[in-house]
Amino acid sequence: MTKGNFPVDKLKGIETPFYYYDMDLLKRTLKIVKEETKKYGFVQHYAVKANANRRILELIASEGFGADCVSGNEVKAAVNAGFPASKIVFAGVGKTDKEINLALDLNIFCFNVESLPELEVINELASKKGKLAQVALRINPNVDAHTHEYITTGLNENKFGFAMAHLDAVIEKLKSLKAIKLIGIHFHIGSQIEEAETFEPLCERVNELQVYFEEKEIKLEHINLGGGLGIDYENPDAHPVSDFAGYFALFNKSLKLRDGQIAHFELGRSIVAQCGALVTRTTYVKHGENKVFVIVDAGMTDLIRPALYQAYHKIENISSNLTVKKYDVVGPICESSDVFAKDYELNETQRGDILVLRSAGAYGEIMASQYNCRELPKPYYSDKI
Numbered sequence: 001m002t003k004g005n006f007p008v009d010k011l012k013g014i015e016t017p018f019y020y021y022d023m024d025l026l027k028r029t030l031k032i033v034k035e036e037t038k039k040y041g042f043v044q045h046y047a048v049k050a051n052a053n054r055r056i057l058e059l060i061a062s063e064g065f066g067a068d069c070v071s072g073n074e075v076k077a078a079v080n081a082g083f084p085a086s087k088i089v090f091a092g093v094g095k096t097d098k099e100i101n102l103a104l105d106l107n108i109f110c111f112n113v114e115s116l117p118e119l120e121v122i123n124e125l126a127s128k129k130g131k132l133a134q135v136a137l138r139i140n141p142n143v144d145a146h147t148h149e150y151i152t153t154g155l156n157e158n159k160f161g162f163a164m165a166h167l168d169a170v171i172e173k174l175k176s177l178k179a180i181k182l183i184g185i186h187f188h189i190g191s192q193i194e195e196a197e198t199f200e201p202l203c204e205r206v207n208e209l210q211v212y213f214e215e216k217e218i219k220l221e222h223i224n225l226g227g228g229l230g231i232d233y234e235n236p237d238a239h240p241v242s243d244f245a246g247y248f249a250l251f252n253k254s255l256k257l258r259d260g261q262i263a264h265f266e267l268g269r270s271i272v273a274q275c276g277a278l279v280t281r282t283t284y285v286k287h288g289e290n291k292v293f294v295i296v297d298a299g300m301t302d303l304i305r306p307a308l309y310q311a312y313h314k315i316e317n318i319s320s321n322l323t324v325k326k327y328d329v330v331g332p333i334c335e336s337s338d339v340f341a342k343d344y345e346l347n348e349t350q351r352g353d354i355l356v357l358r359s360a361g362a363y364g365e366i367m368a369s370q371y372n373c374r375e376l377p378k379p380y381y382s383d384k385i
Contacts, residue, residue: 276361
């Protein structure tokens with residue numbers, strides 16, 4: 001029996017909780033992204049932080065994508081999965097000497113640099129190796145992404161990037177850093193941005209900065225716009241693929257790229273989120289004083305987004321066709337925040353029923369923990385089940 005895209009009979013025999021990936025949907029999504037970026041000569045680096053599952057990475061690498069990494073171990077994971085070092089960009093506000101040396105030894109494409117002290121350290125370490133490190137300056141454009149405060153990254157109050165007011169001093173300092181080659185500028189204003197028009201102010205700010213750098217007689221070869229395109233968590237079946245066509249068309253229309261300049265993007269969530277689901281089993285149905293609780297064997301250790309961001313994931317009972325009732329869906333972790341949804345309408349649920357939490361392919365498996373000494377959830381795939 002299949003319910004939605006889920007082979008219910010096959011899933012019944014697997015120990016829960018686990019992650020289930022629809023590989024056909026992922027392939028379809030990658031095909032669309034490739035088609036849309038090819039129209040404009042844009043370059044896409046997959047944001048590894050969204051999901052570093054080895055099979056997921058290998059598939060994305062095989063399609064010719066680059067990788068956007070924010071730690072040394074992400075750089076390693078990308079290389080091991082088949083991403084060429086020449087297509088790897090490395091961001092993050094706190095790169096350690098060990099991580100920088102690793103990236104230098106691998107000859108990655110570019111460091112997205114976020115502070116003056118980081119520039120100085122990269123220069124020092126590259127000098128010792130006799131290398132020239134390519135860098136892009138991550139600039140904080142003070143653009144409001146209109147998203148959750150925890151995933152907004154482009155305001156002056158955020159920890160990321162150079163403030164525009166400090167650019168004169170940075171450019172002056174760059175003149176003395178002989179092991180650094182400035183090749184571009186980098187931005188990322190936030191995540192789960194649902195309206196493409198939100199990126200319009202970013203484009204305007206980039207256009208202004210292009211003029212600024214030209215006045216400084218600095219030629220920028222690369223403009224990296226980051227990522228941030230959101231997905232439809234409410235209706236994943238209606239919108240299994242994000243509006244990549246509208247997203248890239250907006251940048252093509254609004255960005256004033258110079259001849260020979262290349263625009264780079266770092267999408268993650270919108271590529272992998274809809275292909276993944278957390279599958280869990282009902283352990284108990286508990287009747288409280290004012291609530292009925294569906295207690296499942298997955299918890300915030302397996303999918304932390306609801307506890308961390310108050311994030312919504314559509315929940316489906318794929319074992320039941322009974323009348324809809326209202327429940328609080330909670331996990332077994334010894335924390336009051338271990339709640340997936342409150343007053344949520346599900347088909348009447350019984351012990352042993354299988355529930356799926358949709359749109360969990362991004363920031364799901366990768367953020368799982370072993371708190372309460374729990375086992376990490378295993379991944380399973382639609383083409384190998």
